[in-house]
Amino acid sequence: xxxxxxxxxxxxxSLVVIGQIISLFGSAILRFALSLYVLDITGREDIFAIxxxxxxxxxxxxxxxxxxxxxxxxxxxxxxxxxxxSLIVLCFILLLSTVNxxxxxxxxxxxxxxxxxxxxxxxxxxxxxxxxxxxxxxxANGIVQAVQALSNVAAPILGGxxxxxxxxxxxxxxxxxxxxxxxxxxxxxxxxxTKREQDGHIIPTIARDMKDGFAYVIKQPxxxxxxxxxxxxNLVLSPLLIVGGPIxxxxxxxxxxxxxxxxxxxxxxxxxxxxxxxxxFAKKMQVNTLYRWIAAITLMLxxxxxxxxxxxxxxxxxxxxxxxxxxAIPMMAVAAILSIFIITKLQKVTPNExxxxxxxxxxxxxxxxxPLGQVIYGVVFKSFSAALYxxxxxxxxxxxxxxxxxxxxxxxx
Numbered sequence: 001x002x003x004x005x006x007x008x009x010x011x012x013x014s015l016v017v018i019g020q021i022i023s024l025f026g027s028a029i030l031r032f033a034l035s036l037y038v039l040d041i042t043g044r045e046d047i048f049a050i051x052x053x054x055x056x057x058x059x060x061x062x063x064x065x066x067x068x069x070x071x072x073x074x075x076x077x078x079x080x081x082x083x084x085x086s087l088i089v090l091c092f093i094l095l096l097s098t099v100n101x102x103x104x105x106x107x108x109x110x111x112x113x114x115x116x117x118x119x120x121x122x123x124x125x126x127x128x129x130x131x132x133x134x135x136x137x138x139x140a141n142g143i144v145q146a147v148q149a150l151s152n153v154a155a156p157i158l159g160g161x162x163x164x165x166x167x168x169x170x171x172x173x174x175x176x177x178x179x180x181x182x183x184x185x186x187x188x189x190x191x192x193x194t195k196r197e198q199d200g201h202i203i204p205t206i207a208r209d210m211k212d213g214f215a216y217v218i219k220q221p222x223x224x225x226x227x228x229x230x231x232x233x234n235l236v237l238s239p240l241l242i243v244g245g246p247i248x249x250x251x252x253x254x255x256x257x258x259x260x261x262x263x264x265x266x267x268x269x270x271x272x273x274x275x276x277x278x279x280x281f282a283k284k285m286q287v288n289t290l291y292r293w294i295a296a297i298t299l300m301l302x303x304x305x306x307x308x309x310x311x312x313x314x315x316x317x318x319x320x321x322x323x324x325x326x327x328a329i330p331m332m333a334v335a336a337i338l339s340i341f342i343i344t345k346l347q348k349v350t351p352n353e354x355x356x357x358x359x360x361x362x363x364x365x366x367x368x369x370x371p372l373g374q375v376i377y378g379v380v381f382k383s384f385s386a387a388l389y390x391x392x393x394x395x396x397x398x399x400x401x402x403x404x405x406x407x408x409x410x411x412x413x
Contacts, residue, residue, distance in 0.1 A: 013131040015189045016078075017143060020124050022182035023082055024151040025158070027113045030089070030175045032159035034106050037168045042103070062367070065119035066360025067209040069126045070353055071202075073193040075186065077123045081116050082183035088112050089176035096169065121148070121363070126356035129347045130192050138344045139279030145340050146275035149268070196353065213357030222349060225409045226342050227362045229290075231369040232402050237297065237335050239373035240395055241267055241328055244388075247381050252308050252388055253320055263325060270329040274336030278344075281337055287345060290338065291407035294399060297334055301396040303327035308388040339366075 069077060092109050095102070124144060132140035162171050217223050249255040249263045285293070306312055307324035343359070350358045380391045 010131060012189050012191065013128075013140065015185060016124060016127060016131065016191075017147060019078055019082065019182050019186045019189070020120075020144065020147050021151075022178050023078075023085070023120050024117065024148060026175050026178050026182075027085065027117045028151050029159040029162065030172065031110045031113055033163040033168060033171050034110055036160060036163050038103060038106055061115060061118040062122055062360040062364045063210055063213065063357065064206070064360075066122040066126070066356040066358070067206050067213060068119060069123040069356030069360070070213075071196060071206060071209060073191070074123045074127045074356075075189045075191040075193070078120065078186045078189070079183050081120045081123070082179045082186060085113060085116050086176050086179035086183060088116075089172055089179060093169070093172055093176065096172075122356045122360040125343075125347075125359045125363075126352075127191050129355065130352070134348065136279065137347060138282035138340065141340050141344050141347070142275040142278035145336065145343070146272045149271045149275060149336070194352075209357065213354060213361060216354050217358060217361050220349075223346060223358060223362075226346055227365050229402075229406055229410075230339065230342050230362060231365045232405075233294075233335060233338060234366040235369040235373040236395060236398055236402065237331070238370055239377045240392075241332055242370075243374050243377040244381060244392070245328065248304075248308055248324060248388060249321075251385070253313070253317060253324070255317075255321070259317075259321065263321065263328075266325060267328050267332050270332040271336045274333035275340055277333070278337050278340045282341060282344070285337075285341055288407075288411050290341070290410060291403045293334055293338055294403040294406055297331055298396050298399045298403065300327045300331040300334070301392060301399065304331070305389040305392040305396065308392070 088109060092105070095105060128140050128144060129137060162174075166174070217227065245264055245267055246260075249260050255263065303323045304327035307320045307327070312320045312323055343362070346358060346362060347355065377391075381388060384391050
């Protein structure tokens, strides 16, 4: 008989997911709303964009969060992070009453909230294998990843709506209360924890743990291969729809606001659906056959390329739009399934004392690859604006090469 901690829908797992929803959504919504507030009080779009971008930079601190998650009780860390977010928001409210419209203060608050988010995620990811049975770990990770994907999609939308309805000060107050309630709820989570020996002061210990984490990743062939594959997917495939989707729908196809929103919404929903369906597909997946899934993405890129050719664009809006979605929706779902499958396999082969560091380093590598890919796609799509099918065909060929690489490096796993 399974213990409560090993059942997927145990109380502890459910509380972790609820806490993650409140923490990630609350932080992302507040950061976006504060960016809009900056836009309103300055009237400058460039400052709005810079502030929102800067607030996401600390997410690269996740390796530090991973080292901390491996050293301390992960339940206690979640509680501390949410209490800290609540305290930061409370201080912000008090400072706003004395220092009105301080752009620097808003920037500091946004960065602090982002730092806490970067620490919070590794603690959650490293806790999942301790709360879900091994044979249901893919499904558990799918739920966690779906929450993260949903927060990326829905947070800006909800942030804009709530900012318009409630105003910035009310939104800040509600966020602070939500963080506080989340922290209180997380106190009742039970996550197995074995205290590790500590040599000397905690700061050099954490620094040494981070160094050991990177060394461990480099020395473990499967982990290094998987991290490389995840980074390649994030470099080549994920940015294609993040950057290319809006360009294709809005500029090339001249979509209306409604059709543009529908198209991008369906693409993002496909990512969430992929995460939630991983439990079904994981039973049919093996590490040494991942190249087939990547090769399938090559085929999905073909209708995307065809949708922006003069032939299909000349047939009218709806044929090209439907053809684009025919490739984009399954591609986004498969990319999400691949990502979660790789993360789950890494969790299964990584000892608990290194789990936080390995997960955080892998995510940091993927997070660094995605923005680089977005910049490259922005330049390439601008250069080929009159013939977007050319770079998309090139991406299809590159994906085929990645499939071959994955077959070669994972065939014995």
